[in-house]
Amino acid sequence: MNCCGIGAANVVEPAKIDWRLPRHPVIKRGTPFLLCVLDGWGENVEDDYNGIHKAQIPTIKALKNGAPKRWRTIKAHGTAVGLPSDQDMGNSEVGHNAMGAGKIIEQGAGLVDTALRSGNLYNDKGFSYIKEAWSNGPGTQHFIGLISDGGVHSRYDQLAQLMKGCVERGCKKIRVHGLTDGRDVAEGSSIKFFTELEKDLEALCKQGCDARVASGGGRMYVTMDRYEADWKIVERGWQAHVLGEAPNKFTNSVEAIETIKKKNPETNDQYLPPFVIIDKNGTPVGSIKDGDAVVIFNFRADRVAELSKAFEYQNFNKFDRKRWPKVKFAGMMQYDGDLKLPKHFLVSPPLIERVSGSYLVKNGVRTFACSETQKFGHVTFFWNGNRSGKLDHNFETYQEITSDLCPFNEKPKMKAEQIAKVAKDAILSGYYDYIRVNVANGDMVGHTGDMAAVITACETVDKSVKVMLDAIEKVGGIYMITADHGNADDMAQRDKKGKPLKDSEGKVKPLTSHTLAPVPCAIGGSGLPPNVEFRTDLPNAGLANITSTFMNLLGFEAPADYEPTLLKW
Numbered sequence: 001m002n003c004c005g006i007g008a009a010n011v012v013e014p015a016k017i018d019w020r021l022p023r024h025p026v027i028k029r030g031t032p033f034l035l036c037v038l039d040g041w042g043e044n045v046e047d048d049y050n051g052i053h054k055a056q057i058p059t060i061k062a063l064k065n066g067a068p069k070r071w072r073t074i075k076a077h078g079t080a081v082g083l084p085s086d087q088d089m090g091n092s093e094v095g096h097n098a099m100g101a102g103k104i105i106e107q108g109a110g111l112v113d114t115a116l117r118s119g120n121l122y123n124d125k126g127f128s129y130i131k132e133a134w135s136n137g138p139g140t141q142h143f144i145g146l147i148s149d150g151g152v153h154s155r156y157d158q159l160a161q162l163m164k165g166c167v168e169r170g171c172k173k174i175r176v177h178g179l180t181d182g183r184d185v186a187e188g189s190s191i192k193f194f195t196e197l198e199k200d201l202e203a204l205c206k207q208g209c210d211a212r213v214a215s216g217g218g219r220m221y222v223t224m225d226r227y228e229a230d231w232k233i234v235e236r237g238w239q240a241h242v243l244g245e246a247p248n249k250f251t252n253s254v255e256a257i258e259t260i261k262k263k264n265p266e267t268n269d270q271y272l273p274p275f276v277i278i279d280k281n282g283t284p285v286g287s288i289k290d291g292d293a294v295v296i297f298n299f300r301a302d303r304v305a306e307l308s309k310a311f312e313y314q315n316f317n318k319f320d321r322k323r324w325p326k327v328k329f330a331g332m333m334q335y336d337g338d339l340k341l342p343k344h345f346l347v348s349p350p351l352i353e354r355v356s357g358s359y360l361v362k363n364g365v366r367t368f369a370c371s372e373t374q375k376f377g378h379v380t381f382f383w384n385g386n387r388s389g390k391l392d393h394n395f396e397t398y399q400e401i402t403s404d405l406c407p408f409n410e411k412p413k414m415k416a417e418q419i420a421k422v423a424k425d426a427i428l429s430g431y432y433d434y435i436r437v438n439v440a441n442g443d444m445v446g447h448t449g450d451m452a453a454v455i456t457a458c459e460t461v462d463k464s465v466k467v468m469l470d471a472i473e474k475v476g477g478i479y480m481i482t483a484d485h486g487n488a489d490d491m492a493q494r495d496k497k498g499k500p501l502k503d504s505e506g507k508v509k510p511l512t513s514h515t516l517a518p519v520p521c522a523i524g525g526s527g528l529p530p531n532v533e534f535r536t537d538l539p540n541a542g543l544a545n546i547t548s549t550f551m552n553l554l555g556f557e558a559p560a561d562y563e564p565t566l567l568k569w
């Protein structure tokens with residue numbers, strides 16, 4: 001299965017590109033090369049709240065301490081990966097895009113900001129399309145997405161601006177289907193964000209627009225599945241947002257979140273059960289009907305591609321939609337360039353062209369990419385510039401290992417051992433030049449905020465890395481171990497001075513989000529000529545510099561317009 005569950009397609013690139021890569025002067029082409037991305041593994045202050053520091057990780061420590069000229073850190077957040085500011089933490093999409101493409105690309109968050117600021121969003125065809133529903137007809141404008149200021153999948157301030165823009169242009173009825181976060185922002189912060197949302201909707205009501213929250217739920221339990229890990233999540237969302245059906249019914253979203261949590265103190269923002277807002281007669285205030293307009297306001301693709309298909313595809317068999325309303329549907333962006341999904345969108349996505357994978361397959365590099373479901377699309381779809389198909393069926397093998405379906409602190413080993421085994425087999429097969437894997441544990445377990453589980457996760461990652469490095473050693477290969485952003489490296493919320501925050505019982509408040517930390521990058525292997533090491537003149541290098549570096553390690557010079565290599569020889 002490819003990441004988005006639809007048949008793979010070869011990517012069409014503009015004609016007249018010279019795809020030939022010159023050979024590297026000292027690194028031999030054809031030496032087996034392992035590129036291992038440790039998801040959510042930052043290089044951070046070594047204190048008691050650094051899950052990586054607290055774990056026993058002899059293999060990864062030896063990379064740092066054993067070969068100082070072949071170990072360094074690189075930037076993985078903010079402007080280094082195309083985000084609007086250096087206060088923005090990195091994330092998998094922007095990190096894998098940068099590593100796959102070799103360039104710093106202005107990402108969705110910034111593109112939406114610019115389109116809203118300039119007003120261009122309202123002049124484009126995507127907005128005209130959805131507007132037809134309420135300027136020429138009685139349709140309601142629905143918005144579905146993640147309500148927080150995390151800046152990874154969405155930003156609430158962008159939704160607020162967009163709603164205002166709609167009202168200024170004559171929209172008379174808005175319904176918001178909001179998902180609680182607690183993963184890119186602190187657990188419990190949903191109350192703050194939904195209070196702000198309710199207040200903003202009230203202000204729009206005063207301007208003559210009937211604006212309300214209609215449904216909601218926790219992002220990990222309702223709507224925002226990814227890579228087809230569990231369609232039930234999307235089905236719950238469909239039922240709440242479209243059909244107006246959920247076991248929990250309330251008249252206000254803040255009351256909904258508070259009451260559900262009070263009844264079940266075990267639940268949290270990420271896993272909040274679905275709820276529907278009803279009027280005084282018990283009727284849902286905003287189920288989605290024929291003639292309405294629906295916008296998903298998340299800019300990031302992976303966790304809204306499935307819902308987009310449910311809205312857009314006539315032939316759809318992932319769950320019983322019961323009712324498939326004929327709506328004007330648009331994404332904040334187009335989420336999949338291969339599938340053209342969705343057809344209508346408000347802001348054009350970043351154009352990510354001539355990615356490293358396209359060059360490598362055209363130069364005959366046999367590639368094996370593998371991860372477990374939760375990160376499978378990261379090393380394929382994101383890596384290839386948000387395209388769901390393979391770049392070349394003859395030169396690429398993609399293997400997905402099915403992830404468990406549970407909060408990952410319950411199974412912190414995840415599928416790391418299986419990924420390592422599959423990668424080892426691919427390395428020892430002698431067939432592949434380039435083995436690319438993502439090991440998910442640091443990130444997925446980091447997001448649970450459970451320190452004990454994070455320690456197990458990191459120790460499992462270390463053992464898995466050892467299995468892969470041993471295989472590389474056996475075949476005289478080369479490796480690069482790096483990461484896409486921080487997460488497990490800080491498990492405590494902190495005050496401005498960096499002191500951990502405590503709750504009313506004196507317990508440290510867990511940090512479930514990514515961090516701003518740089519990430520490690522280690523190279524080595526007996527296939528690497530002895531004089532190759534990291535240069536010292538690029539102290540501010542970021543993830544986009546990785547690309548030229550690994551193209552060198554594969555025996556090629558990188559394209560001239562890629563960010564410079566980190567190597568000297």
Ligand SMILES: O=C(O)[C@H](O)COP(=O)(O)O
Pocket residue numbers: 039040090091092093152153183184303443447
């Ligand atoms: O979608 C998620 O799980 C988080 O919002 C971001 O994590 P990722 O960027 O590591 O996937």
Ligand SMILES: [Mn+2]
Pocket residue numbers: 039040091092093443484485
């Ligand atoms: Mn990640």
Ligand SMILES: [Mn+2]
Pocket residue numbers: 040092443444447487514
């Ligand atoms: Mn993450």
